[in-house]
Amino acid sequence: MFSVNVEIPACEYVRGGQLNDVTEVGSARAAIVEAAAKCFMHAGYSDTSIDDVADDLGATKGRIYHYYRSKAELFFEVHRHGMAINLDAIEPLATGAGDPVERLNAMCKVHLRNMLDHIVYQRVVLQGVEMHLSSSTTPKQREKLKVLMKEREYYESLFRDVLLEGREQGVFAFDNPSFGSKAVLAILNNPVLWYKPRKTQSEKEKTQIIEEFxxxxxxSVAAKR
Amino acid sequence: MFSVNVEIPACEYVRGGQLNDVTEVGSARAAIVEAAAKCFMHAGYSDTSIDDVADDLGATKGRIYHYYRSKAELFFEVHRHGMAINLDAIEPLATGAGDPVERLNAMCKVHLRNMLDHIVYQRVVLQGVEMHLSSSTTPKQREKLKVLMKEREYYESLFRDVLLEGREQGVFAFDNPSFGSKAVLAILNNPVLWYKPRKTQSEKEKTQIIEEFxxxxxxSVAAKR
DNA sequence: CGGAAAACATACTACTGAGTATGACGTTAT
DNA sequence: ATAACGTCATACTCAGTAGTATGTTTTCCG
Incomplete structure (x- = not known):
């Protein structure tokens, strides 16, 4: 899988195939990442200051810079966590058994479930796509962003592979496989752009969105019969 | 249609149903809007400074602030121009004659054509959706953003209406009409996120993208037969 | 218990970037 | 010609913010 190594000032940090230990409840890093995700979602990366994140934590800058050496690194961490949620859920489904239609269906529903349940992280992941670290960032940070985009690309390939398998069996139809997977993910990601969790009827709303989307x-990729 | 009134420091400014006179070639305002769109596309709103736009123009701040009283207003202008391109092209198709399948097909292709031909403006329009003017902006600017979102909503309704008409005739199938139009537009907007115009084979690429997407x-909304 | 290291908070620096005040230059109307 | 106006450029102000340096408290371990 993807093994990303970052020099972490404090604590040990290992990324295996599964969820990051950073996310364990009670961890100081986890609280920071959570607060950052919330702020990034509400105001976007550029318009979120480290002080904003600190405020949300009820702390000050020092706390954050003790664990993360820059704002960009903090963003990367949030992004990585969001992608880890998705990969851990989808990867077994994609490579598992069953006919392509069933597999893709399961992947779609789980993906949508993740979108709605972890919307703060997912919006940050979407921001990553439009991330412009062109200016005012070190080349090293741009390298890390490329790694994150590779991870995203791999995630898309999981969908593409199932689509290709289904096309061979005649259950899916499309021309360019890359376009097919992009279209599917475009629909699946759409609710992230507008969904706002309600206090009441929240679960019912979610299941409806999951079913319909x-x-x-x-x-969109079904073969006409 | 939508009549938006902004106090403009210099020149007269009227928004009718059609393309803005601001966009006429040779106009000083048009050059500013063009440069701004380019910058906003490449770096995003927050990471684009007025000086960046001025540099692209080969001018200085003074020029821009002579025509636009704030960075936000300049963004609104770019956004408005992008939406005007789309509305002027799609509105006649949506309300025209013909069966829903043909109409929707035409709308899809024209929309995609606009995406690829005016990608600088379209990316700014997409940024508008994720725009967070929550902080550091006047309530008056937030009002204007709402107007822009209304315009976006109206654009979506053009697709929704055709979809509904098609469902009544049994040629389209979906549950929630709003979800249907969102899915269609999600696919149609997707190329904006990754398309980069090539020097060679540019037109061939475009037509392929248009056809397949x-x-x-x-x-995605077709009725199974 | 005591000392070291982790885990912060406080108080800075240095810089960017939006917006303004003002002046210079050209054009047009009278 | 000159007054007025439109069209910019120059030179500022000032608030916000990323990052650092350093002090302070708590925890942990021998």
């Missing part, structure tokens, strides 16, 4: 996504 | 979009 997964149906739309499946339909 | 419109097919995917149509398919």
């Amino acid at each position: 997964s149906a739309l996504a499946m339909q | 419109s097919a995917l979009a149509m398919q």
